[in-house]
Amino acid sequence: MQPLERPANPGEIFDFHAHYDDAAFDPDRDEVLRELPDFGVCGVLNCGVDLSSSRACIALAERYAYCYAAAGYHPENLDGSPLDVDALCELLRAPKVVAVGEIGLDYHWEADEAGRKWQVDCFTRQLELANELGYPVIVHDRDAHADTLELLRRYRPQGVVHCFSGSAEMAEELLKLGLYLGVGGVSTFQNAKKIRAVLETLPLDRLLLETDAPYLAPVPYRGTRCHSGMIIRVAEAIAELRATTREEVLARSLENGKRLFRL
Numbered sequence: 001m002q003p004l005e006r007p008a009n010p011g012e013i014f015d016f017h018a019h020y021d022d023a024a025f026d027p028d029r030d031e032v033l034r035e036l037p038d039f040g041v042c043g044v045l046n047c048g049v050d051l052s053s054s055r056a057c058i059a060l061a062e063r064y065a066y067c068y069a070a071a072g073y074h075p076e077n078l079d080g081s082p083l084d085v086d087a088l089c090e091l092l093r094a095p096k097v098v099a100v101g102e103i104g105l106d107y108h109w110e111a112d113e114a115g116r117k118w119q120v121d122c123f124t125r126q127l128e129l130a131n132e133l134g135y136p137v138i139v140h141d142r143d144a145h146a147d148t149l150e151l152l153r154r155y156r157p158q159g160v161v162h163c164f165s166g167s168a169e170m171a172e173e174l175l176k177l178g179l180y181l182g183v184g185g186v187s188t189f190q191n192a193k194k195i196r197a198v199l200e201t202l203p204l205d206r207l208l209l210e211t212d213a214p215y216l217a218p219v220p221y222r223g224t225r226c227h228s229g230m231i232i233r234v235a236e237a238i239a240e241l242r243a244t245t246r247e248e249v250l251a252r253s254l255e256n257g258k259r260l261f262r263l
């Protein structure tokens with residue numbers, strides 16, 4: 001694991017978006033998950049990207065007391081076949097599953113009109129399901145801000161827009177809908193002017209800290225395999241923008257996530 005000093009206050013980091021089922025952790029997954037509490041990690045929410053990944057996230061939640069799971073179909077993992085809604089419902093009823101996710105729209109790799117329409121259909125179906133079953137949602141929005149906002153306005157779910165990358169205006173609209181913004185390593189990148197501007201004024205009761213591990217490691221670990229202990233760097237970056245302490249930022253995020261996911 002990436003060398004990182006141990007935090008002053010153990011048990012203060014909750015990573016509200018990670019993928020420890022990802023193949024990047026195949027060589028040493030259990031070692032990493034056993035060590036995370038030593039880095040101050042008190043909780044991890046693993047997000048499924050399809051049925052088998054959701055099952056793997058649930059298995060991790062069964063094995064590690066501090067792990068929770070979300071189940072859903074990620075827009076990049078739709079293969080064109082119909083969603084297996086019955087199987088998804090069954091997974092959502094498993095203990096320690098706290099959200100429908102990761103769901104949403106990703107137009108970055110999908111230029112095709114029919115492909116985008118299919119993403120909208122699948123996102124819509126999962127938003128309906130979350131509302132029916134009373135779950136919050138974990139939303140992925142990449143280069144699809146307008147359509148994402150429109151669907152969130154229509155369905156009004158509780159939830160978080162993870163790895164928020166929109167404008168201050170978009171943030172404003174999401175806050176009006178009662179949604180939370182997920183913020184991770186990108187906020188520490190030099191060129192991340194947009195998210196840093198949002199963070200200057202974002203009410204701290206709508207912030208959720210996350211990694212998206214194994215992706216998006218914060219500076220100074222950028223480009224390496226990310227783990228939840230690195231959230232300390234994100235909390236420090238936000239604390240600097242807000243003239244507060246990293247402990248305060250970590251504590252507020254923890255409080256928010258517990259409220260949203262009813263932990």
Ligand SMILES: [Zn+2]
Binds near residue numbers: 019212
């Ligand atoms: Zn993710």
